[in-house]
Amino acid sequence: MTRTAVTRSSRRRSDEDLRRMAWRVRRHALDMVAKEGFGYLGQALSSAEIAAVLYGDALDPDVDRLVLSPGHYAITHYAACAEIGLLDEAELATYGDDGGRLEAIGTERTPGLAATCGSLGQGLSVAAGIALAQRLQATGRRTYAFLSDGEMEEGQVWEAALFAAHHGLSGLTVVLDRNNSQVDGATESVTTLEPVPDKWRAFGWAVVAVDGHDVAALRAAVEEVRADPRPGIVIASTWTLSGLADVIPDEADGHFLKVSADQVDRARVLLDEAERTAAPVRTVGVKGE
Known part of the structure; x- marks a missing residue:
């Protein structure tokens, strides 16, 4: 069943609602990679709370524009x-299938985005x-961009960043997954x-650095940088095993996780219970502050 699309005019989600949404994002991602036993699960574990706040609270999908810079975060x-409600949950089962819309690395066919990019940066x-363009056209739309931290090497x-600050693009908000x-x-x-x-x-940006697994801190940070006349960035410190550290070994390669059938079964039980209780995620601290 497709969920009802959420807009700014909809009922505001509570922090508890957003925590539950983050746990469901992790569960969806786990199910998507379980078919092959490997994939970009770590990216979903690190960015689940970011996604909950960005999609579930900040973004108006009927109005705003969203750019996904790292295509492997498509999961x-x-x-x-x-x-x-922008995708039917049943379609998630086609993730990575040949000829399907939901490719493992986003492309120009990826639904729900203004743009997704190939080469990072x-x-x-x-x-x-x-x-x-939105400012010149006076559309009132905001533009959100999701970036990964490795891209800052580009x-x-x-x-x-210089261009955006020079032009005072206050309608531009970036969220950076600092994992x-x-x-x-x-x-x-x-x-x-x-x-x-x-x-x-x-470089002339409004900056807030937060624990990227704290939904209250994340949503406050987004609101703070949006209110600033400069372009804004929320730097979210995260961890690629967040939420599943009790299942996946700490030495696992978080960039491209491999999961066994036993780990998938254990993870599903853990995630379902965490979603039921709206449990907070183990905090990671804030880098660079």
Whole structure:
């Protein structure tokens, strides 16, 4: 059954509602990767609360524009879209199927997005262009961009950040998943990124750094940067095993997780119970503050 789409005019979700939504995002993602026993589950575990706040509270899907810069986070996007009625939950079972709409890495065919990007680091440029167009057309629409932290190693991200600040794109809000994970390992082992908040501030952005698994802190941070006349970024510190640390070994490669049938069964029980109780997720702290 498709859920009713949520807009800004709908009843505001409580923090408890958003925590439950985050647990369901994790459960959807687990079911999507369970077919093959591997996939981009870690991205959904780290960004589940971000998705709950962004899709379930901040974004008006009938009005606003959303850019997904890291295409492999499409798994989180699909799960969140099912939660707000933009996808039928039954279609999630086709994730990664040949010829299906829900490709493992998002493409121009991915439903529910203004843009998804191929090579990492391109999404902010696209979002900045859309935000400028919305302002010139006086549409009143906001533009949201979801970025991963490894993308900050790309110069194009910082060129776009300069452009957005120069043009005062107050209608542009970025949420950054700071999970310290990329395909080659921990981001800090590849390229030192810290101090991330200070760098964005130096580029002229409104910046709030929060624990990315705290829905109350996330939604307050989004509201704060949206109220600022500058483009805004919420830097969300997260963990790629968040919510399933009791099932998946700590040494697992969070960028591309492998899960056994036994782990899937145990994880489903854990996630269903956490969703039922709206349990808070183990906090990870805030990087760079």
